Amino acid sequence: xxxxxxxxxxxxxxxxxxxxxxxxxxxxxxxxxxxxxxxxxxxxxxxxxxxxxxxxxxxxxxxxxxxxxxxxxxxxxxxxxxxxxxxxxxxxxxxxxxxxxxxxxxxxxxxxxxxxxxxxxxxxxxxxxxxxxxxxxxxxxxxxxxxxxxxxxxxxxxxxxxxxxxxxxxxxxxxxxxxxxxxxxxxxxxxxxxxxxxxxxxxxxxxxxxxxxxxxxxxxxxxxxxxxxxxxxxxxxxxxxxxxxxxxxxxxxxxxxxxxxxxxxxxxxxxxxxxxxxxxxxxxxxxxxxxxxxxxxxxxxxxxxxxxxxxxxxxxxxxxxxxxxxxxxxxxxxxxxxx
Amino acid sequence: xxxxxxxxxxxxxxxxxxxxxxxxxxxxxxxxxxxxxxxxxxxxxxxxxxxxxxxxxxxxxxxxxxxxxxxxxxxxxxxxxxxxxxxxxxxxxxxxxxxxxxxxxxxxxxxxxxxxxxxxxxxxxxxxxxxxxxxxxxxxxxxxxxxxxxxxxxxxxxxxxxxxxxxxxxxxxxxxxxxxxxxxxxxxxxxxxxxxxxxxxxxxxxxxxxxxxxxxxxxxxxxxxxxxxxxxxxxxxxxxxxxxxxxxxxxxxxxxxxxxxxxxxxxxxxxxxxxxxxxxxxxxxxxxxxxxxxxxxxxxxxxxxxxxxxxxxxxxxxxxxxxxxxxxxxxxxxxxxxx
Numbered sequence: 001x002x003x004x005x006x007x008x009x010x011x012x013x014x015x016x017x018x019x020x021x022x023x024x025x026x027x028x029x030x031x032x033x034x035x036x037x038x039x040x041x042x043x044x045x046x047x048x049x050x051x052x053x054x055x056x057x058x059x060x061x062x063x064x065x066x067x068x069x070x071x072x073x074x075x076x077x078x079x080x081x082x083x084x085x086x087x088x089x090x091x092x093x094x095x096x097x098x099x100x101x102x103x104x105x106x107x108x109x110x111x112x113x114x115x116x117x118x119x120x121x122x123x124x125x126x127x128x129x130x131x132x133x134x135x136x137x138x139x140x141x142x143x144x145x146x147x148x149x150x151x152x153x154x155x156x157x158x159x160x161x162x163x164x165x166x167x168x169x170x171x172x173x174x175x176x177x178x179x180x181x182x183x184x185x186x187x188x189x190x191x192x193x194x195x196x197x198x199x200x201x202x203x204x205x206x207x208x209x210x211x212x213x214x215x216x217x218x219x220x221x222x223x224x225x226x227x228x229x230x231x232x233x234x235x236x237x238x239x240x241x242x243x244x245x246x247x248x249x250x251x252x253x254x255x256x257x258x259x260x261x262x263x264x265x266x267x268x269x270x271x272x273x274x275x276x277x278x279x280x281x282x283x284x285x286x287x288x289x290x291x292x293x294x295x296x297x298x299x300x301x302x303x304x305x306x307x308x309x310x311x312x313x314x315x316x317x318x319x320x321x322x323x324x325x326x327x328x329x330x331x332x333x334x335x336x337x338x339x
Numbered sequence: 340x341x342x343x344x345x346x347x348x349x350x351x352x353x354x355x356x357x358x359x360x361x362x363x364x365x366x367x368x369x370x371x372x373x374x375x376x377x378x379x380x381x382x383x384x385x386x387x388x389x390x391x392x393x394x395x396x397x398x399x400x401x402x403x404x405x406x407x408x409x410x411x412x413x414x415x416x417x418x419x420x421x422x423x424x425x426x427x428x429x430x431x432x433x434x435x436x437x438x439x440x441x442x443x444x445x446x447x448x449x450x451x452x453x454x455x456x457x458x459x460x461x462x463x464x465x466x467x468x469x470x471x472x473x474x475x476x477x478x479x480x481x482x483x484x485x486x487x488x489x490x491x492x493x494x495x496x497x498x499x500x501x502x503x504x505x506x507x508x509x510x511x512x513x514x515x516x517x518x519x520x521x522x523x524x525x526x527x528x529x530x531x532x533x534x535x536x537x538x539x540x541x542x543x544x545x546x547x548x549x550x551x552x553x554x555x556x557x558x559x560x561x562x563x564x565x566x567x568x569x570x571x572x573x574x575x576x577x578x579x580x581x582x583x584x585x586x587x588x589x590x591x592x593x594x595x596x597x598x599x600x601x602x603x604x605x606x607x608x609x610x611x612x613x614x615x616x617x618x619x620x621x622x623x624x625x626x627x628x629x630x631x632x633x634x635x636x637x638x639x640x641x642x643x644x645x646x647x648x649x650x651x652x653x654x655x656x657x658x659x660x661x662x663x664x665x666x667x668x669x670x671x672x673x674x675x676x677x678x
Binding site: 121122124132135136167168169170176177178180202203204205206207208216218219220222223224225226227228229230231232233234235236238239241242243245246248249251252253254255256257258259260262263 | 460461463471474475506507508509515516517519541542543544545546547555557558559561562563564565566567568569570571572573574575577578580581582584585587588590591592593594595596597598599601602
C-alpha cells in the first residue's frame with residue numbers, strides 16, 4: 001500500500017483542515033504536525049507530533065537546514081528513509097524545495113528539480129513546468145522539464161502521449177531568448193515516444209488546448225501562471241459587474257448563474273491538488289496554503305497515483321533513451337535553487 | 340501643425356483601410372503606400388506612391404536595409420528628415436524597429452528602444468513595456484523602460500504621476516532574475532518626480548490596477564501581453580458556452596448581452612492605437628495588422644498627441660535628472676535588437 005507523508009503545517013485553515021484532507025484521501029498517510037491541533041484521526045492516518053512550522057520563514061532554505069525538527073523536514077526525511085513514498089506539503093514552496101533537496105535528493109541524471117502545475121482549463125487542461133523553482137535555467141534544463149512534465153501528465157492525467165510545447169515570444173524556432181532557441185533545437189532533434197513535440201507556443205495559445213505540457217523557465221512560468229489566475233479573476237469580475245449594471249442584466253445574471261457556477265467548478269484550482277515537484281527521487285505535491293481539505297485530499301490522492309504509476313522511473317527511462325540525462329552523478333549535496 | 344508619417348502597407352484589410360484611418364484621424368498625414376490602391380483622399384492626407392511592402396518579410400532587419408524603396412523605410416526616412424513628426428506602421432514590428440533604428444536613430448542617452456502597449460483593462464488601464472523589442476536586457480535597460488513608460492502614460496493617457504512597477508515572480512525586492520533584482524534596487528534608489536515607484540508586482544496583479552506602467556524584458560512582456568489576450572478570450576468563450584448550455588442560460592445570456600457588449604467595447608484592443616515604440620528621436624506607433632480604420636485613426640491621433648506633449652523630451656529630462664542616461668554618445672549606427 002502506498003503511503004504519503006504530509007506536512008500538516010502551512011495551510012491557512014490550520015492543521016485540522018489538512019488532517020480532514022488526509023482522512024478523505026483514501027490512502028495511508030503519515031501526518032507531521034501539532035498533534036494537539038490535529039485531533040482524532042482514523043487508523044489509516046498516523047500522526048507524528050511535529051509542532052514546529054517553518055512554512056512562513058523568510059529564508060526557507062536556511063530554516064530547513066537549521067530546524068531539523070520542523071514538520072516539513074521530518075516529513076521529507078520520512079520519504080527519504082523509505083517510510084513514505086511521496087511528500088505533500090503546503091506553504092512556502094521554498095521550504096518544501098529546500099527540505100526536499102536536502103532530504104530526498106535529486107533523481108539520478110536530473111540537473112534541477114522543477115515545479116509543474118496542471119491548470120484546469122475546461123476541456124483543454126494544460127500543465128506548466130517550471131512555475132517557480134528555477135528563476136534561471138540552461139537549455140538542457142528546459143529539455144529535462146519537457147520529459148518530466150510529459151511523464152507527470154501521463155501518470156496523473158492519463159494522457160498517453162502528451163503534446164509538449166515551449167513557451168516563447170513567437171512560434172518560429174528562432175524566436176525567444178538564446179536559451180529558449182537552444183532548447184527548441186534540442187527538443188526538435190530528439191524524436192521520442194515519450195511525447196509529441198509541438199514546438200513554440202505564444203502566450204495567446206497557452207489556454208487554447210494546443211499542448212498538454214508547456215515548458216518555461218521558472219520566472220516566466222511563474223509570471224504566466226499568476227497572469228492566468230489574475231486575468232481569469234478580472235474577466236469574471238467584469239462579467240459579474242456587467243450582470244449588476246441594470247435590472248435587465250441582473251435578471252440575466254441570475255438565470256446564467258448555475259451555468260457560470262459549473263464553469264467556476266471546472267476551473268477549481270484545488271482540483272489538480274497543487275504544484276508537482278519533479279526531479280527528486282520521490283514525487284512531491286505542493287498544495288496552495290489557501291486550499292481547503294478538498295485540495296489537500298486531491299494532492300494526497302494524486303501523489304499516491306503518480307507514485308503507483310512510477311512517474312520518477314518513467315521520467316528517467318524516457319530521458320535515458322533520449323540521451324538527455326545529466327552525465328555526472330547527482331549524489332553530491334545539491335545546491336538549493338533560487339526560490 | 341503636427342504631421343504623422345504612415346505606412347499604408349501591412350494592414351490585413353489593405354491600404355485603403357489605413358487611408359480611411361488617416362482621413363478620420365484629423366491631423367496632417369504623409370501616407371506611404373500603393374497610390375493605386377489607396378485612391379482618393381482629402382487635402383490633409385498626402386499620398387506618396389510606395390508600392391513595395393516588406394511587412395511580411397522573414398528577416399525584417401535585412402529587408403529594411405536592402406529595400407530603401409519599401410514604404411516603411413520611406414516613411415521612417417520622412418520622419419528622420421523632419422518632414423513628419425511621428426511614425427505609424429502596422430505589420431512586422433521587426434521591420435518597423437529596423438527601419439526606425441536605421442532612419443530615425445536612438446534618442447540621446449537611450450540604450451535600447453522598447454515597445455510599450457497600453458492595455459485597456461476597464462477602470463484599471465495598464466501599460467506594459469517592453470512587449471517584444473528586447474528579448475534580453477540588462478538592468479539599466481529596465482530602468483530606462485520605467486522612465487520611458489511613465490513619460491508615455493503621462494503624455495498619451497494624461498496620468499500626472501504614473502505608478503510604475505516591475506514584473507517579477509514575487510513582490511519582495513529579492514525576487515526575480517538577477518537582472519530584475521538589480522533593476523528593482525536601482526529604481527528603488529532613484530526617487531523621482533517622474534513617477535511613483537510601486538516595486539515588484541506578480542502576474543496576478545497585472546490587471547488589478549496596482550500600477551499604470553509595468554516594466555519587463557521583451558520576452559516576458561510579450562508572453563504576458565499575449566497571455567492577457569488569450570486568457571481573456573478563453574474566459575469570455577467559456578461564459579458564451581455557459582450561456583448556450585440550457586434554455587434558462589440562453590435567456591440569461593440574451594438579457595446580459597448588452598452589458599457584456601459594453602464590456603467588450605471597453606477592452607477593445609484598437610482603442611490604444613497599438614504598441615508605442617519608445618527610445619528613438621521620434622515616437623512610433625505600431626497598430627496590429629488586423630486593426631480596422633478605427634485602430635489606425637487612434638494610432639495616428641495618439642502619435643500626434645504624444646509628439647505635441649513632447650514625450651521624447653520629457654523622457655530625456657526625467658532620465659537626466661535621475662542620472663539614468665547612457666553616458667556614451669548614441670550617435671554611432673545602432674545595432675538592431677533581436678525581434
